Amino acid sequence: MNHKLFLGIETSCDETAIALIEASGGLKAPRFKIVQHELASQVKIHRPFGGVVPNLAKREHLKNLPILYRKIFGAEKKEIALWKKIDAVVVTIGPGLEPALWAGIEFAKTLAKNPPAGGKKPIIGVNHLEGHLYSFLLPILGRRTSIKIRTSDVHKCFPAIALIVSGGHTILLYVKSLKEWERLGETRDDAVGEAFDKVARLLGLPYPGGPELEKMARKGNPEAISFPRPMADSKDYDFSFSGLKTAVLYYLRDNPKARKTDVAASFQKAAIDVLVAKTIRATREFPTESVILSGGVAANKLLREELTKATRKENIRFLVSDAEYNTDNAVMIAAAGYFTMLRKSSQGGSASGGKKYKLSAQGNLDI
Numbered sequence: 001m002n003h004k005l006f007l008g009i010e011t012s013c014d015e016t017a018i019a020l021i022e023a024s025g026g027l028k029a030p031r032f033k034i035v036q037h038e039l040a041s042q043v044k045i046h047r048p049f050g051g052v053v054p055n056l057a058k059r060e061h062l063k064n065l066p067i068l069y070r071k072i073f074g075a076e077k078k079e080i081a082l083w084k085k086i087d088a089v090v091v092t093i094g095p096g097l098e099p100a101l102w103a104g105i106e107f108a109k110t111l112a113k114n115p116p117a118g119g120k121k122p123i124i125g126v127n128h129l130e131g132h133l134y135s136f137l138l139p140i141l142g143r144r145t146s147i148k149i150r151t152s153d154v155h156k157c158f159p160a161i162a163l164i165v166s167g168g169h170t171i172l173l174y175v176k177s178l179k180e181w182e183r184l185g186e187t188r189d190d191a192v193g194e195a196f197d198k199v200a201r202l203l204g205l206p207y208p209g210g211p212e213l214e215k216m217a218r219k220g221n222p223e224a225i226s227f228p229r230p231m232a233d234s235k236d237y238d239f240s241f242s243g244l245k246t247a248v249l250y251y252l253r254d255n256p257k258a259r260k261t262d263v264a265a266s267f268q269k270a271a272i273d274v275l276v277a278k279t280i281r282a283t284r285e286f287p288t289e290s291v292i293l294s295g296g297v298a299a300n301k302l303l304r305e306e307l308t309k310a311t312r313k314e315n316i317r318f319l320v321s322d323a324e325y326n327t328d329n330a331v332m333i334a335a336a337g338y339f340t341m342l343r344k345s346s347q348g349g350s351a352s353g354g355k356k357y358k359l360s361a362q363g364n365l366d367i
């Protein structure tokens, strides 16, 4: 099969990642094979600050990128052999933390302009959210297949509603096909993962608090406290989580003896109710074959269970990636590069992902 080899680079937040993947099959039946992927997490470095510090993230990316690169490319002979086969360098250009993004972009530019095997390689800048969007396709690659879709059936998953939930984003997309998607709504303040992290902190849990809060919530009663479900009934598809976080803050202040497990469980249920309600409402308004879930918060078991139940009721497919590809990684970025390239060639040059969604300011980079 005629495949292309992509080098993906991701540095938008606190994960430095590089991946080499083979892509083939086109927009109808895309297929990916991971040649190698490497990742360095900075969680421990940012933990004392209770969140990601942009300049610290940049410093760590600059330190980690050459190390990960060398793990993939090895010594000179292998390096040159691989570069002869690479078709393009793909890099996240936003949205993300600006200093962190630049670390990856500069690294990618240097490689593309002056690859060790000589010549020049094309460079493809991609939207980080598009990477998350396509991450559900990655388990099809054959290694761990938690989702059973045949490559040739991928196009049957669309149109889809995609919910991308992480520490930096909470966004709902209408995905007509692998070529075209648009934004339905997003958070007006905190991302849902950020709300999990902040509430976890109020409960005395370490950063990143999402997984810790989920563990604590397992021992609590989700009906114990009736926290607000912000914007659950609003007509649009936007979200708001900062009021919910404040409600937890006031509740803890007014009820110092409250059972923390109940607070965790009730907060978690409130946040997830809103996510599920809006996602399902979108599936009723737009023709939908499936719901796609991705981003770090997709690791949350309750969210997965509730979306599984709700989509089953609606008789639509539920697609979620394996945990490894839900959090930031460069495999999804390289995959997004493949789709960007295919779109460019099928639309005669326009690489925009979706009609209404615009890349961040970095999208205009001269690369």
Ligand code: KG4
Pocket (backbone or CB within 6 Å): 013, 165, 166, 167, 168, 169, 192, 193, 194, 196, 197, 208, 209, 210, 211, 214, 295, 296, 297, 298, 299, 300, 301, 326, 327, 328
């Ligand atoms: O996608 P990600 O690794 O990084 C970005 O923010 O882009 O997402 C990390 C976020 C953090 O806020 C973390 O607390 C949250 O995802 N998270 C969870 C769970 N696992 C990770 N939130 C709720 N429940 C979880 N099990």
Ligand code: ZN
Pocket (backbone or CB within 6 Å): 128, 132, 166, 295, 327, 328
């Ligand atoms: Zn992300």
